[in-house]
Amino acid sequence: MKGRSYKEQIARRLTLVTALIVMVVFAIIYLVVSFTVVQNIDKELELETQKHVGQIFLENGVIKFMHKDEWQEQEHQQIQLNPIFIEIVDLEGNSMDKSPNLRNNRLKYFPGRGSDEDAWTIKIGDQEVRQKQILLKNKGELEGYLLVATSFEDASELLSKLRLILLVLYPGILISLYLIMLYLAGKSIQPIQKIIHKTNQITQSSLDERVPILDREDEIGQLTRSINELLDRLEQSMIREKQFTSDASHELRTPLSVLRGTLEVLIRKPRTSEQYVEKIQTALTSIDRMSSMIDQLLALARVEKANISPKDEVEIISFVEELADQAKLETGRDVQFIPESSVPIFVHVSEKSLQMILNNLIQNAVKYTQGTVNLVVGKTDREGYILVKDEGPGISQESLSKIFDPFYRDPEVLEKVIPGTGLGLAIVKKLALETGVKISVMSDKEEGSTFRLTF
Ligand code: ADP
Numbered sequence: 001m002k003g004r005s006y007k008e009q010i011a012r013r014l015t016l017v018t019a020l021i022v023m024v025v026f027a028i029i030y031l032v033v034s035f036t037v038v039q040n041i042d043k044e045l046e047l048e049t050q051k052h053v054g055q056i057f058l059e060n061g062v063i064k065f066m067h068k069d070e071w072q073e074q075e076h077q078q079i080q081l082n083p084i085f086i087e088i089v090d091l092e093g094n095s096m097d098k099s100p101n102l103r104n105n106r107l108k109y110f111p112g113r114g115s116d117e118d119a120w121t122i123k124i125g126d127q128e129v130r131q132k133q134i135l136l137k138n139k140g141e142l143e144g145y146l147l148v149a150t151s152f153e154d155a156s157e158l159l160s161k162l163r164l165i166l167l168v169l170y171p172g173i174l175i176s177l178y179l180i181m182l183y184l185a186g187k188s189i190q191p192i193q194k195i196i197h198k199t200n201q202i203t204q205s206s207l208d209e210r211v212p213i214l215d216r217e218d219e220i221g222q223l224t225r226s227i228n229e230l231l232d233r234l235e236q237s238m239i240r241e242k243q244f245t246s247d248a249s250h251e252l253r254t255p256l257s258v259l260r261g262t263l264e265v266l267i268r269k270p271r272t273s274e275q276y277v278e279k280i281q282t283a284l285t286s287i288d289r290m291s292s293m294i295d296q297l298l299a300l301a302r303v304e305k306a307n308i309s310p311k312d313e314v315e316i317i318s319f320v321e322e323l324a325d326q327a328k329l330e331t332g333r334d335v336q337f338i339p340e341s342s343v344p345i346f347v348h349v350s351e352k353s354l355q356m357i358l359n360n361l362i363q364n365a366v367k368y369t370q371g372t373v374n375l376v377v378g379k380t381d382r383e384g385y386i387l388v389k390d391e392g393p394g395i396s397q398e399s400l401s402k403i404f405d406p407f408y409r410d411p412e413v414l415e416k417v418i419p420g421t422g423l424g425l426a427i428v429k430k431l432a433l434e435t436g437v438k439i440s441v442m443s444d445k446e447e448g449s450t451f452r453l454t455f
Pocket of ligand 1: 409421
């Protein structure tokens, strides 16, 4: 199989979409956690700053810590848990005093930063800290700055652990998701693979086989039903095709056998000239029959092959009137034109096809009946119609459903040896279908037959 299988495509697409969603969710988790952690530290820093700002006083222009010893004690006790680093700088940034836990290190002084500003992260030695800078004022005069910092090590370690966990989880989740999707997609398309397997087995010679019907109402159930319906139609059309070919050869063989028989009889011994004329007449009749059948077969093939011929705007009252006159002249029979509408009726149809349809119906009416043939044209509320009515023997109920099949001829007609091929109405039906005309027939043994064309 070339390219990716369908299950792979499904799994790949779903995984890609999930990858994006998970990435966004992880980013949100990381940002929320890091924001909360930093906020907590900053809150604590703020509290510490407030606490220590009250412990500073000025003595002879020198800034000092109040109770520095106690304070050292306090801080000393707390140093392991959460060390607070403090430094006081003057307006030039020179260190005035600092907490002992800073040892040789100094906090960073940022000239001009006021007390309203948020804390920021810096490095002292090899330690990360959050630092805040506060203005120290004495009687409205700026005296210096208090720098307060607290360790950021724990928080930064927590955040880097979280980052690591999320980074490891991300590909893990995606790989397992891809495998699960692959498995589930494979499971859901299993019935389709069965259908493919079965349809691959069905060939022209096994068209009677069907895809097993799956008892489900979903798309896969519908697919199996649609394939089976398609196979039904294919099988029916194959059967019709085979039947047609065998009927056609049979119908052509009959006049050929007659021809051969006649010629064989003729050469057996010398004949009188009358006998020659008579036998040659019979042979000619057979040849005529074959040739008209071949003409009809060609006509049928042409209709089947033809692309839908262009449709014209045809005014059917004058069109049928002309046809009636022509038929009267050609057949010498009473062909009546009966218009049931006083206004012109325009229909959208292929003129050539309509002419062939009506000629065939009129020929049949003339051939199978003795009396008048009526051509009625009219219009109901919605549609135009043409009726070809005869007063002949009618068509039996059994034959009515079959007369449009190729080669079908009513047994009575065969008995009476009325010439014909049984192809005329098959051609009519194909033409009507092609040009979009509905054709129906009503027949009564007493009252004759009526073929109705509806537009
Ligand atoms: P064909 O006329 O060559 O036999 P058609 O296909 O035209 O072939 O007609 C099929 C059959 O339908 C005819 O053999 C005949 O039995 C019947 N049929 C058609 N038209 C009429 C009609 N107007 N009256 C009685 N029977 C008819």
